[in-house]
Amino acid sequence: MDGPDFTFELAALQRRLTPVAGVDEVGRGPLAGPVTAAAVILDPDNIPDGLNDSKKLTAKKRAALNDLILAGAEVSIAEATVEEIDEINILRASHLAMERAVAGLPRAARHLLIDGNMIPRGLTVSSEAIVKGDGRSLSIAAASIVAKIRRDYVMWDLAQQWPGYGWETNAGYGSKSHMLALQNLGPTPHHRRSFKPVHNILYQDKNISG
Secondary structure, three states: OOOOEOHHHHHHHHOOOOOEEEEEEEOOOOOEOOEEEEEEEOOOOOOOOOOOOHHHOOHHHHHHHHHHHHHHOEEEEEEEOHHHHHHHOHHHHHHHHHHHHHHOOOOOOOEEEEEOOOOOOOOOOEEEEEOOHHHOEHHHHHHHHHHHHHHHHHHHHHHHHOOOOOHHHHOOOOOHHHHHHHHHHOOOOOEOOOOHHHHHHHHHHHHHHO
């Protein structure tokens, strides 16, 4: 079958592990901005049609599905800051965002479906990691959609305060225009200093000014 389904969720429900939450994060790769995670408990009787990996959806479809998910599911969205990313590294920070999203759910999930190949160490509830889970599990697909919509909005908002880097379109990823702006304007407080392109520009600046 093409696209995600409810197989993983049903397997957990059969083991009486209910509710089941899908968990995903977005923003591991960008040079700027937080990493955002979402946890979603879908209502099995009210699953929106067309859920898929957020990257495979058009912006319009993603926005429409986001509204349906927020209206009909239990959702928690959380983030880890740029400071946390620089302090503990991006992998741990993305796991921290996931842990916060799970902790923020209105009802405690009894089983978690985590996108990727690792279960964040701070999660104590029954969990399974699913590689490319946003294309295989409807709950993870839903989490991928709401996490992306939220993070895109955060980056759009930051773009109004820090114009010139194109964050409203590149969401902080290292696009050609973003890299050029980084060279010309220098890093902002929202750039991840532990990321090599940002670090290199800071180091280069220190060399020039030193």
